[in-house]
Amino acid sequence: MMMSDRNHRKGEEGFTQGFTLFEVLIALAVFMLAVTGLAVALNTALQAALEVRQRSFCRAELESRLAFCQAVPPPVGSTRVLDASKNHGVKVEESLVPWPLKNRKGLEIAGLKKLTVKTTSGNQTDQAEILLNLP
Amino acid sequence: MILPETKRSCHRFRRSLGSAWAFTLLEVILSMAIMALLAASVYAITSSSITAARMAMDQQLVLRRLDAFLRVTRNAFLNLPGQGSVSLQLSKGKGRDAEPRLILGKVQGMFGMPSLGGASLMLAAKARADGTRTICMVRIPARLSDRELEAAMNAPGVPLLPKARKPRWSFLAGANGDGTPAWKEEWPPGSPRPLLVRLQLELDEIPDPVEAIFYIPPISAPQVEPPANDSPSPSPSPSQPPGS
Numbered sequence: 001m002m003m004s005d006r007n008h009r010k011g012e013e014g015f016t017q018g019f020t021l022f023e024v025l026i027a028l029a030v031f032m033l034a035v036t037g038l039a040v041a042l043n044t045a046l047q048a049a050l051e052v053r054q055r056s057f058c059r060a061e062l063e064s065r066l067a068f069c070q071a072v073p074p075p076v077g078s079t080r081v082l083d084a085s086k087n088h089g090v091k092v093e094e095s096l097v098p099w100p101l102k103n104r105k106g107l108e109i110a111g112l113k114k115l116t117v118k119t120t121s122g123n124q125t126d127q128a129e130i131l132l133n134l135p
Numbered sequence: 136m137i138l139p140e141t142k143r144s145c146h147r148f149r150r151s152l153g154s155a156w157a158f159t160l161l162e163v164i165l166s167m168a169i170m171a172l173l174a175a176s177v178y179a180i181t182s183s184s185i186t187a188a189r190m191a192m193d194q195q196l197v198l199r200r201l202d203a204f205l206r207v208t209r210n211a212f213l214n215l216p217g218q219g220s221v222s223l224q225l226s227k228g229k230g231r232d233a234e235p236r237l238i239l240g241k242v243q244g245m246f247g248m249p250s251l252g253g254a255s256l257m258l259a260a261k262a263r264a265d266g267t268r269t270i271c272m273v274r275i276p277a278r279l280s281d282r283e284l285e286a287a288m289n290a291p292g293v294p295l296l297p298k299a300r301k302p303r304w305s306f307l308a309g310a311n312g313d314g315t316p317a318w319k320e321e322w323p324p325g326s327p328r329p330l331l332v333r334l335q336l337e338l339d340e341i342p343d344p345v346e347a348i349f350y351i352p353p354i355s356a357p358q359v360e361p362p363a364n365d366s367p368s369p370s371p372s373p374s375q376p377p378g379s
Contacts (some may be wrong), residue, residue, distance in 0.1 A: 002186045029242040031173065035180060042184040049191035058348065060205060067209070067350035071307060072316055083247075088343050 012073055051124065054115035058126040061090040062119045066128055069094055069115050073134060076113065084120070091120040138146065141238065161341065162291065166196040182352060190340075197298070197340040204270065204296040205347050208258070212332060212349040216242060221351070223304050226288070235260050235266075237304050237332075238275070238324070253277040260302040270296040300337040307331035 017026075040080050067081075074080035074094045082092040100112040118127040158166075181330070196249060220240040225233040237258040255275040260268040270293035279287060305318040306329035332349045 007139070034175065038180055039339070042180070042187065045184075046187050046191065049194065053198060054196060056202060062344065063205070063209065064348040067348045068316075068331060070350050071155070072310060087148075088346060 010073040014109070025064045050122075052122045055126070057088070057090055058119045058124045060090065061088070062117055062126045062128055065092050065094060065117045065119065066115070066130065069096075069117060070132065073113075073115065074133060086098055093118045093120075096132070096134075101131075109133075177243040189348060192338050197338055201338065201341075201345065207295070208334075208347075209349050211239065211242075212351050213257075215239065215328070215351055217354050219328075220323065220324070221328055222308075222326060223306070223322040224324075228331055232262065233303055234262065235302055241325075257288065257292075258295075259288070260299065261291065261294075263297075267296045267298045268302055270299055270302060270336075298339040300339070302334065305333045305335070307333070 009134040016130050021127045040127055074096045076096050076098065079093055080089075081094075084091040093116075095116045096113050097116075101109050113132050114129060114132050115132050116127065116129045118125065214228070219242045220238075222238045222240065224236040224238060225234055226236060238255055239257070240255045241253070242256055254277050257273040257275055259271050259273055261271050262268055271294050273288065273290055273292035275284070275287050303320070304322075305320050306315050306317055308329055309317060311317045316331075319354045320327060328351055330351065330353070332351065334349070335349045336345060339346050
């Protein structure tokens with residue numbers, strides 16, 4: 001209704017006025033804001049999907065390396081590192097340290113070690129720690 | 136040359152009609168061009184967003200399928216019973232590539248099956264018409280004739296992971312002399328339980344190859360506490376001196 005009134009408003013000479021340049025610029029700015037918002041939302045959704053994918057790969061690699069380290073543990077006291085370029089884009093750091101723990105009788109349990117595995121893919125990091133009995 | 140009289144009459148005619156100034160052809164073309172540009176930009180953004188969203192959804196679906204498959208397979212290997220066995224067969228079908236078949240023998244309570252009645256479970260990479268493979272779970276009943284066994288192994292089974300390419304199983308029994316793991320591509324029936332099982336494959340929607348390692352706990356004798364040499368005696372009460 002407003003547009004119709006605006007379009008049919010007569011000027012001094014009896015002619016209809018068009019939109020001014022200012023109005024057109026404002027309309028274009030509003031339109032561009034909407035389009036920019038759409039593009040930002042799309043980009044955010046894609047980033048979230050990529051992040052979920054990286055997190056899934058991180059977790060899958062972490063579980064695989066935990067399984068591997070139970071059969072082939074890293075040397076005690078040092079860190080075994082797998083470079084991302086040689087390991088499907090996931091960097092892995094594995095370390096094994098002695099873990100002093102006493103039983104109910106106060107005696108130290110021999111051979112107990114803590115295995116720490118840390119995986120990094122992009123900006124996603126995952127870490128797990130388990131105790132291994134390696135006499 | 137327009138005569139002044141004619142111009143005035145035109146003006147009068149327009150005023151008599153009470154109509155507004157119309158847009159010129161140039162204005163209409165310009166506005167249509169601007170509208171076309173805006174519509175094209177909106178279409179491009181919307182189209183790319185729909186395509187990207189569809190790709191993201193497909194990838195999410197594949198990742199969820201892969202995650203679920205790896206979880207149930209990992210649990211199956213972790214809960215492999217003491218008498219269970221692991222072996223690999225490569226069957227050569229008619230005009231097809233070899234079909235890797237991982238056979239879990241004498242198992243129970245795996246993949247949601249509480250009792251198999253002495254049967255075996257097989258994870259077979261069945262070929263599909265589109266060139267991909269579907270990793271299926273097939274139940275192989277016990278005590279079958281050769282013909283029945285062949286028919287059971289060629290059964291479609293329960294699909295677990297579709298659209299896989301180049302699936303490859305390998306097994307770890309020990310380490311090389313320099314300490315590096317020695318993976319073996321063959322694991323015939325009758326072999327001891329491997330320490331680790333590795334599955335390598337490619338999935339259509341995921342650019343990187345997938346590698347999963349499964350741990351099989353070794354079988355060891357049950358640890359029992361050594362029996363005490365002397366018979367247990369009741370501990371003296373704190374209020375009572377030991378000599379009394």
